[in-house]
Amino acid sequence: MQTKSWMAVAALLVSACIAFGEACAQAYPTKAVRMVNPFSPGGSLDLVSRALARTMTIELGQSVFVDNRPGAGGNLGVELVAKAPPDGYTLLAMQSSIVINPSLQKQVPYDPVKDFEPISKISAYMFFLVVHPSTQARSVQQLIALAKAKPDQLTYASVGVGSGTHLAGELFKSMAGVKMIHVPYKGSGPSIIDLVGGQVAMMFGSTSVLPHVQTKKLILLGVSGSKRSSFVPDTPTIAESGVPGYEVTAWNALFAPAGTPSAIVTRLNQLVRQGLANADTKAVMEAQGLDATPSTPQELGDLVRTELPKWAKVIKSAGIKPE
Numbered sequence: 001m002q003t004k005s006w007m008a009v010a011a012l013l014v015s016a017c018i019a020f021g022e023a024c025a026q027a028y029p030t031k032a033v034r035m036v037n038p039f040s041p042g043g044s045l046d047l048v049s050r051a052l053a054r055t056m057t058i059e060l061g062q063s064v065f066v067d068n069r070p071g072a073g074g075n076l077g078v079e080l081v082a083k084a085p086p087d088g089y090t091l092l093a094m095q096s097s098i099v100i101n102p103s104l105q106k107q108v109p110y111d112p113v114k115d116f117e118p119i120s121k122i123s124a125y126m127f128f129l130v131v132h133p134s135t136q137a138r139s140v141q142q143l144i145a146l147a148k149a150k151p152d153q154l155t156y157a158s159v160g161v162g163s164g165t166h167l168a169g170e171l172f173k174s175m176a177g178v179k180m181i182h183v184p185y186k187g188s189g190p191s192i193i194d195l196v197g198g199q200v201a202m203m204f205g206s207t208s209v210l211p212h213v214q215t216k217k218l219i220l221l222g223v224s225g226s227k228r229s230s231f232v233p234d235t236p237t238i239a240e241s242g243v244p245g246y247e248v249t250a251w252n253a254l255f256a257p258a259g260t261p262s263a264i265v266t267r268l269n270q271l272v273r274q275g276l277a278n279a280d281t282k283a284v285m286e287a288q289g290l291d292a293t294p295s296t297p298q299e300l301g302d303l304v305r306t307e308l309p310k311w312a313k314v315i316k317s318a319g320i321k322p323e
Helices: 002-019 021-027 044-060 072-082 140-149 164-176 188-196 207-214 262-276 279-287 297-318
Strands: 033-037 064-068 090-095 116-126 128-131 155-158 181-184 202-205 219-223 249-257
Touching: 033 044, 033 072, 044 064, 044 090, 044 116, 044 249, 044 262, 044 279, 072 090, 072 249, 090 116, 116 262, 116 297, 128 140, 128 207, 140 219, 155 164, 155 188, 164 181, 164 202, 164 297, 188 202, 188 207, 202 207, 207 219, 249 262, 262 279, 262 297
Parallel strands: 033 064, 033 090, 155 181, 155 202
Antiparallel strands: 090 249, 116 249, 128 202, 128 219
16 A cells, blocks of 8 residues: 555656646756666666766766666666656666667567657767678678679678677668678677688678778778768768668667656756766767767657667568567
């Protein structure tokens, strides 16, 4: 009975918050804010989330802390936030896998559209298409020509089935009209070792492949983003290199439970923008190879709705079975 009474009081408070939106936002927060990261500590999302939490703590005058809740490929933490009270005190820092997992897994305990209020994108990164020098390809068009001349002979590495590096390769295959063999690895390190060693021909890698490009152990052909990378500004995008419309950008973003008052969402959006402009946050992001990408809640919501069917189509076309 006590639990039901508490829930009833919480519901009344949320309703009052919605009714007095601006006043609620001005009073918010009156206690600590939890930012759930559904992955283990130490990753790029975790580091950026903690940097943001520090700046938000200063601006709000209340503690904002990161709560790592790993498990089930991130689903445990995501579900926790989806079911949390929509009062602005439990937030979700999440990767773009939120729009991929529903197609990769048989049962996902959340709906990316219905269960969350988008707050803002945080950061983004693109992939770098690199090949081993032995492939002979020195441009995206040459790679496509080679793959068409040798169907199902070229191999491309990824850091795991369903990862961004895997799906970037599958989208490339589909849009370029080529057939290549996917070789999944468990993590970035082993895949790059075999790529540098010539055991696989190519890969859509993170910034971790760029040192090997500088030493000429790998050849950089293009970048997966819609715009050129600030890390290698002279390298063309894949879209401008013969595959029009190709674009793969992995991103991190901040969400709240569905029903969170719009005034609080607006306040949090402002805090994210302020945090991303902070010099310390910028330094953390640069070290992780990330670009700051603040957005409006509407822009993030549109991105989620656009990418859900995009990756569902790629996953189905590639025959990747839900686990």
